Amino acid sequence: MTCIRTPITDPVTSSSVYAEIDLAALRHNLGVVRKHAPAAGVMAVVKSMAYGHGAVPVARALADSADALGVARFEEGVALREAGLATPIVVLEGPTRAEQLEAAFKLDLQLTIHHESQLPLLQDYADEPLDCWLKVDTGMHRLGFPVDRMRTLFERLRQLPAVASLRVMTHLACADDLTNPATANQLQRLVEATGGLQTEKSIANSAGILAWPDSHADWVRPGLMLYGASPVMGKAADDYDLQAVMTLKAPLIAINDLEAGEAVGYGGTWLAPEAMPLGVVGIGYGDGYPRHIGAGAQVLLNGQRVPVVGRVSMDMITLDLRGVRAQVGDIVTLWGKGLPADEVATWANTIPYTLFCGVTARVERRYLD
Numbered sequence: 453m454t455c456i457r458t459p460i461t462d463p464v465t466s467s468s469v470y471a472e473i474d475l476a477a478l479r480h481n482l483g484v485v486r487k488h489a490p491a492a493g494v495m496a497v498v499k500s501m502a503y504g505h506g507a508v509p510v511a512r513a514l515a516d517s518a519d520a521l522g523v524a525r526f527e528e529g530v531a532l533r534e535a536g537l538a539t540p541i542v543v544l545e546g547p548t549r550a551e552q553l554e555a556a557f558k559l560d561l562q563l564t565i566h567h568e569s570q571l572p573l574l575q576d577y578a579d580e581p582l583d584c585w586l587k588v589d590t591g592m593h594r595l596g597f598p599v600d601r602m603r604t605l606f607e608r609l610r611q612l613p614a615v616a617s618l619r620v621m622t623h624l625a626c627a628d629d630l631t632n633p634a635t636a637n638q639l640q641r642l643v644e645a646t647g648g649l650q651t652e653k654s655i656a657n658s659a660g661i662l663a664w665p666d667s668h669a670d671w672v673r674p675g676l677m678l679y680g681a682s683p684v685m686g687k688a689a690d691d692y693d694l695q696a697v698m699t700l701k702a703p704l705i706a707i708n709d710l711e712a713g714e715a716v717g718y719g720g721t722w723l724a725p726e727a728m729p730l731g732v733v734g735i736g737y738g739d740g741y742p743r744h745i746g747a748g749a750q751v752l753l754n755g756q757r758v759p760v761v762g763r764v765s766m767d768m769i770t771l772d773l774r775g776v777r778a779q780v781g782d783i784v785t786l787w788g789k790g791l792p793a794d795e796v797a798t799w800a801n802t803i804p805y806t807l808f809c810g811v812t813a814r815v816e817r818r819y820l821d
């Protein structure tokens with residue numbers, strides 16, 4: 453009797469455009485966090501689909517090695533609990549509705565209290581007490597209470613029956629810039645806000661972890677560095693021994709012979725300087741490849757860097773194949789192992805965060821371990 457089994461990679465239906473997600477590299481990068489901040493708890497930030505890598509698989513891969521997971525939104529925390537994750541989860545944007553407090557208790561989600569409008573929710577909540585973080589604004593002016601209100605607020609919240617435990621958090625605005633005095637100022641303001649309070653504190657994002665040891669405090673909150681890109685201006689992932697987790701790949705689907713002067717793509721913005729082969733890769737902005745990538749952009753093909761020419765379309769990009777041995781079906785790397793996302797981001801005048809988060813749903817994630 454024959455048994456029909458679905459192959460792991462179905463030759464008919466599996467996506468030709470895929471992001472390989474190397475979970476061993478992810479755990480290696482968590483090890484880099486531990487090396488830099490050995491005394492701190494690690495809250496691995498997995499918001500926005502774990503920066504496009506897939507929230508549940510990434511959270512599962514880190515569940516045994518991280519001390520907590522950080523998400524931006526309440527529903528992101530709920531989704532992780534529904535997937536069976538048991539690691540402590542912190543919701544960084546905090547609650548906006550009363551029903552979320554009950555759900556937070558049931559699902560064991562820790563809440564961030566960062567604004568006046570959330571105080572009545574806590575006052576009116578009479579169920580089992582919650583683990584909370586009080587956020588202080590030390591200079592970013594996005595979320596958090598002013599420094600001079602912190603002591604009073606901290607004592608007041610700690611008295612509330614709704615609050616089981618209370619920790620303090622702030623966020624750094626300029627830690628990616630080693631020369632910016634704003635970080636030292638923020639650290640100083642946190643001392644003003646919380647000096648003498650008996651509580652655990654959290655300050656550092658990835659850049660803080662790597663570049664500002666004074667910001668490590670009791671809990672660090674790495675995001676980008678876990679995914680293997682550099683969070684610090686002027687530094688490469690390699691400089692910190694970070695390994696790329698996502699490698700974005702797509703196939704070469706056509707090779708065309710151009711005559712000198714023939715125009716390529718929408719708007720005909722690029723002209724062949726001589727008779728030459730042009731490669732067409734089946735990936736475009738509909739997959740998250742940045743449409744505004746500029747001159748100088750490259751991909752990796754058969755171990756060689758190859759220039760991207762002409763405009764990025766929704767489903768395709770075009771390559772200058774002069775001096776490259778290539779055939780239809782070859783797999784092209786857009787970023788990841790062998791071609792750092794940091795570098796690709798500079799060609800697109802953006803940051804690696806947006807490249808990762810921008811990878812769309814039609815790109816298959818293939819998990820390697």
Ligand SMILES: *Cc1c(COP(=O)(O)O)cnc(C)c1O
Pocket residue numbers: 497499544623656657658659673674675676677683
């Ligand atoms: C996103 C986020 C982080 C992680 O930042 P990275 O720069 O990716 O390390 C940490 N803390 C808060 C509050 C965040 O919103």
